[in-house]
Amino acid sequence: MNLAELQKKLIAAARTNTPGDGVPYAFEKRIMALLPSRTTTDNLVLWARGLWQAAASSVAIALMLGAWVFFNPTSGANASDLSQNFENTLLAAVDQNLQTQ
């Protein structure tokens, strides 16, 4: 038997057999029902998006405050008053002890 010829004939036979492209009824609905739920992913995405937005606004506020401090330095007198008052308050108890001795 001529195997090459037989092979040729059978391949030609297979070529004449074009498969159908019919799709079962409501196949797309079945696929949609089987799609993995994205609820968990959505929550994670929302959470991550919220965090990024918070980080961005925090950086913006920090930059604004930095700029404000840089461009509007408090006067030297006021600054020393503030530090002096802070120091006095903090060391008030020590000062009181020294005075009583």
Place this chain on the structure above:
Amino acid sequence: MERTEAELISAVLKGNAASFEPLVQKYSPRVFSTARRYARRESEVEDIAQEAWLKAFKKLGSFRGEAPFEHWLMRLTVRTCYDFLRRHQRNRESAFSDLTEPESDWLEHFMTQPEAVSENTDAARLLVARILERLSPPARLIITLLEIEDRSVKEIAALTGWSVPLVKVRAFRARAEMRKILAKLPKDKYL
């Protein structure tokens, strides 16, 4: 207004799974047609199509939009078919003793008048389907794509993910494997 494929894909990637449905509707005929080349039972065809679409949804993020969506989907479908073939190799060792009468008649006719026998008969189609089922998964994939669908080696390489030299080697082996199977046809009757 109808949304474009790119818009639908973008919407799915943003979490709108419902936008996947028009894609399934549009391309399922192609997916089913491809799956029917590799599976005979309709339940198996549906399983392949379903698996291909679920993979497509899962891997949609890897679609870069450089080639048409259909090409990307066909690559995925062909690879799903190949996986199916590898999982279902049950019929490969079946004997040719159970040839139907029309198949035997066709072979006998071929023996007597090879040129006169028509390939456009149900018997020839059934016989070739039987022979394709006995091929190994890579051989069947290659014979289908190269010989039956008449695709180029380059196209097959793109569809399967194999290199061009590997496709050539597998094509050579597949033809030899097919001839070996044909040689196993009942010798006492046809040789």
